[in-house]
Amino acid sequence: MMREKLSVSVIGATGIVGQNYIKLLRNHPWFQVTDVAASSRSEGKSYAEAVRNKWQMSVNIPENIKNLIVREAHDIDSIDPQIKFVFSAINLPSKEDVKELELNYARKGIPVISNNSAHRWTPDVPMIIPEINPEHINVIPIQQKNRGFSKGFVAVKPNCSIQSYMAPIYSLQKAGYKVDKMIVSTLQAVSGAGYPGVSSLDMIDNIVPFIGGEEEKSEMEPLKILGTVGEKGIINDDSIKISSTCTRVPVTDGHTACVNIKFQEKIPSKDEIIDIWRSFRAIPQELSLPYAPEQPIIYLENENRPQPKKDRDNDKGMAVTVGRLRKDQVFDYKFVALSHNTIRGAAGGAILNAELLLKKGFI
Ligand code: NAP
Numbered sequence: 560m561m562r563e564k565l566s567v568s569v570i571g572a573t574g575i576v577g578q579n580y581i582k583l584l585r586n587h588p589w590f591q592v593t594d595v596a597a598s599s600r601s602e603g604k605s606y607a608e609a610v611r612n613k614w615q616m617s618v619n620i621p622e623n624i625k626n627l628i629v630r631e632a633h634d635i636d637s638i639d640p641q642i643k644f645v646f647s648a649i650n651l652p653s654k655e656d657v658k659e660l661e662l663n664y665a666r667k668g669i670p671v672i673s674n675n676s677a678h679r680w681t682p683d684v685p686m687i688i689p690e691i692n693p694e695h696i697n698v699i700p701i702q703q704k705n706r707g708f709s710k711g712f713v714a715v716k717p718n719c720s721i722q723s724y725m726a727p728i729y730s731l732q733k734a735g736y737k738v739d740k741m742i743v744s745t746l747q748a749v750s751g752a753g754y755p756g757v758s759s760l761d762m763i764d765n766i767v768p769f770i771g772g773e774e775e776k777s778e779m780e781p782l783k784i785l786g787t788v789g790e791k792g793i794i795n796d797d798s799i800k801i802s803s804t805c806t807r808v809p810v811t812d813g814h815t816a817c818v819n820i821k822f823q824e825k826i827p828s829k830d831e832i833i834d835i836w837r838s839f840r841a842i843p844q845e846l847s848l849p850y851a852p853e854q855p856i857i858y859l860e861n862e863n864r865p866q867p868k869k870d871r872d873n874d875k876g877m878a879v880t881v882g883r884l885r886k887d888q889v890f891d892y893k894f895v896a897l898s899h900n901t902i903r904g905a906a907g908g909a910i911l912n913a914e915l916l917l918k919k920g921f922i
Pocket residue numbers: 570571572573574575576577596597598599600601602631632633648649650651652674675676718719750751752753754755900901904905
């Protein structure tokens with residue numbers, strides 16, 4: 560359908576999420592990475608040299624990326640004018656600096672699709688999971704008008720820890736079973752902390768029961784994702800109350816969540832819930848977007864699944880895998896959900912956002 564691939568940039572290209580972009584985009588039918596940027600530590604080096612001691616992917620660095628010279632991410636003036644948009648996987652000490660940096664790209668007319676949390680609470684910035692709230696991209700013209708941007712904008716994807724249960728919850732709400740309350744306990748992989756991340760002495764034979772800022776994100780971000788587009792930006796849906804505990808566990812990739820849910824009124828049967836999950840399809844599947852999983856929610860009957868090692872790569876790491884649905888003595892039901900944090904929860908999720916934005920004419 561597309562004659563020429565669009566040239567894209569990855570900023571923060573040398574980190575864990577950045578490396579995932581390089582890996583996942585190496586055979587992408589619509590996009591090709593032609594620009595990489597990171598900190599002044601990597602500036603001026605070839606990409607291969609910059610990641611020489613920290614390449615974590617299971618594939619070799621693609622040949623067409625190895626010799627790209629790393630740009631300093633703040634040096635926007637020297638970006639190739641052919642770049643159509645930027646994937647941001649940047650991590651700066653201050654969120655305000657990330658906000659400003661991403662807005663500077665947008666000011667320059669370059670759309671930014673970000674993994675960083677800096678703009679997740681900016682009301683005129685959409686926070687998209689394409690299976691759930693694709694209509695939130697309609698806030699982009701409001702953002703462009705508010706800020707005087709011509710064709711640039713910032714769009715973000717939400718936190719990795721909520722990915723495994725948001726589609727299961729949304730699909731139930733869409734089927735008419737409104738959720739009232741949830742208690743979520745996550746067991747999050749070490750790759751979620753970036754590279755070098757958490758020290759091995761803290762992680763081996765251990766569980767760390769605190770991840771800074773994560774519980775706040777997982778209690779608040781769903782409210783924006785389930786919200787509606789208003790005149791000035793997204794209006795949150797605060798009808799669900801969420802309480803979460805987030806822990807770091809010695810797993811390389813794949814965030815697991817144990818979820819208890821209470822419905823507002825109508826309570827579905829177990830068979831209905833499994834049927835709703837298995838038959839759930841949305842815009843990415845209807846549009847056959849290249850990075851869309853065929854079946855966004857996979858339900859496994861085996862009582863010892865999902866497991867990170869066995870299930871995180873389901874449907875190229877883009878499906879969420881759910882199991883252990885059972886009655887809860889305190890709430891109505893409980894289940895275990897899993898998603899790949901650096902694919903569905905980061906680079907893959909953002910690539911799907913870019914595909915949606917391209918199909919809908921925003922880039
Ligand atoms: P990371 O491994 O620490 O990588 C950070 C990247 O930012 C590197 O490319 C680094 O470049 C660059 N950087 C650091 N300081 C910089 C500076 N002063 N100026 C310009 N560039 C700078 O982090 P990550 O795990 O990939 O995460 C990246 C972002 O995605 C974070 O906002 C994170 O919260 C978010 N995220 C991560 C995950 C996950 O599972 N890991 C999931 C969802 C969202 P150098 O190599 O040159 O230092």
